Amino acid sequence: MSQSPDWRNRRWAATHQRIYDAAIALFQQHGFESVSVGQIAREAGVSVPTFYAHYPSKEHVVMQLPTADDLAALLATQPADLPVADRIRRAAPAWFAQWSGDFRAAQLARWRIIASTPSLRTRAAEFERATAGMVADALPGKTGTSLGPGDAVVINAYLSALTAGVLAWADSNGEAELEQLVEEAFDALQRH
Structure with a gap:
């Protein structure tokens, strides 16, 4: 049988x-x-x-990528007429809001391992670039247009800021608020 x-x-x-x-x-x-x-x-x-x-x-x-389907579903909630940076900034807190308490604890455990391992901190950049490619594929351009090279730079920069915020969260052992750290990283990027 x-x-x-x-x-x-x-x-x-x-x-x-x-x-x-x-x-x-x-x-x-x-x-x-x-x-x-x-x-x-x-x-x-x-x-x-x-x-x-x-x-x-x-x-x-420990270095887990989101699925293309998960990213597409998350980014589909953002209006296509907004600039790429704004769509990413709005999607990040929506993504964190989906995390259950257990999932958040598991993410903190994973990111603490990444934050405490120099080779993984470096490797995070590779995974970040792969995720940026999936974000670019998932983000539709404004009606009748596609994303341009400048948009790819913005996506990579915002994912780098997101990673910096998550690493700061891990470095604080979860004592700092993840959403606030990511927002601060996004703000720093936007100022410069």
Whole structure:
């Protein structure tokens, strides 16, 4: 008797979460650089190939990109006639408002690991650029136009400011308000 696709999906999701939980716990305990994929797999009760079936690298456990669909849905709520910067500024607090308490705590844990690991702070810029590409794809231009090169610069700058705000939040161990830090980073960008 074969297993149903729903059962396989639930099993895959449970394994994915188990790997994530084991990795985050190990990173918090020993530091990101000191933990190997083999240790994560062992702690999660999976093989190393199973780890790689779920995550391309240990960096991808903590450096997670939003999906293109999630970004498109979030940015679709913003009027296309607003400048790109304004749409991003308005979308950020809407995104944070969607976070449950548990999700916010998980984000803080991930970003604290990123903030405390120099190689991950640097790697965040790569993920930021990938996200900027998805934002550019998701943002429609004004009626009858497409986004131009200047818009790409604005998107990258605002995502960099967003990352700076999130890193400041992580550096404060969540004691500072995330939304305020991101707003301050956006304000600094707009002033200069």
